[in-house]
Amino acid sequence: MDFSILTESWPIYLEGFYTTLWMVAVALVVGLVVAIPIGVARNSKHYWLSLPAWGFIYFFRGTPLLIQLYLIYYGLSQLIQVQGTLWQEAWFCALVAFVLNTAAYTAEIIRGAINGIPQGEVEAAKAYGMSTLQAFRRVILPSALRRALPAYSNEVIFMVHGSAVAGIVTIVDLTGAARIVNSRYYAPFESFLFAGLCYMALTFVIIWGFRRLEGRWLRHLKPLS
Numbered sequence: 001m002d003f004s005i006l007t008e009s010w011p012i013y014l015e016g017f018y019t020t021l022w023m024v025a026v027a028l029v030v031g032l033v034v035a036i037p038i039g040v041a042r043n044s045k046h047y048w049l050s051l052p053a054w055g056f057i058y059f060f061r062g063t064p065l066l067i068q069l070y071l072i073y074y075g076l077s078q079l080i081q082v083q084g085t086l087w088q089e090a091w092f093c094a095l096v097a098f099v100l101n102t103a104a105y106t107a108e109i110i111r112g113a114i115n116g117i118p119q120g121e122v123e124a125a126k127a128y129g130m131s132t133l134q135a136f137r138r139v140i141l142p143s144a145l146r147r148a149l150p151a152y153s154n155e156v157i158f159m160v161h162g163s164a165v166a167g168i169v170t171i172v173d174l175t176g177a178a179r180i181v182n183s184r185y186y187a188p189f190e191s192f193l194f195a196g197l198c199y200m201a202l203t204f205v206i207i208w209g210f211r212r213l214e215g216r217w218l219r220h221l222k223p224l225s
Helices: 005-042 047-062 065-079 090-115 119-127 132-147 149-169 174-185 188-217
Strands: none
Touching: 005 047, 005 090, 005 132, 005 149, 005 174, 005 188, 047 090, 065 090, 065 149, 090 132, 090 149, 119 132, 132 149, 149 174, 149 188, 174 188
């Protein structure tokens, strides 16, 4: 084992780490914005709202992220043959796949969190004279988002790990950087071990951040001693 190659290859890993970080961050933010209305629609009593939401969630949760990336990168991008558009960029296709995938999982998390709201909170909102829309906006949705934190932290970690497929479509993320280093030095163990340690470090930071958020926003749910 020769770990000296890492001192020569750190700029590649730094570029890959930055690419992984910003792609995952953008995908999670946009995916959360997309997931909230889908999760709400999934609970709707109107089939013309709940059925499309169910179909979206079922498809993107029922198929692997890699297949979704292939469909978008090799399929959808080929149908949009307009030069100069973002659909011709590999990073954009990967970002679209990440957004749609995490939106489906997050929407299901939000749906479950909304269903888990105690009826007492809803009745208290109505007792204050809130309309159904006001109660949902001020009480139900904020409470559901807070309660969804533990499950959503797992989705964030899964998204970080799932982003490794981006390297398959020529994007130099962390896994792509490891492939480049391996092709140069023929050192697969050192190359991919270091990439794995980077993923692990990022995962620990995410876990620590969510534990802090849970301790602050879910403090009122802890049983009194």
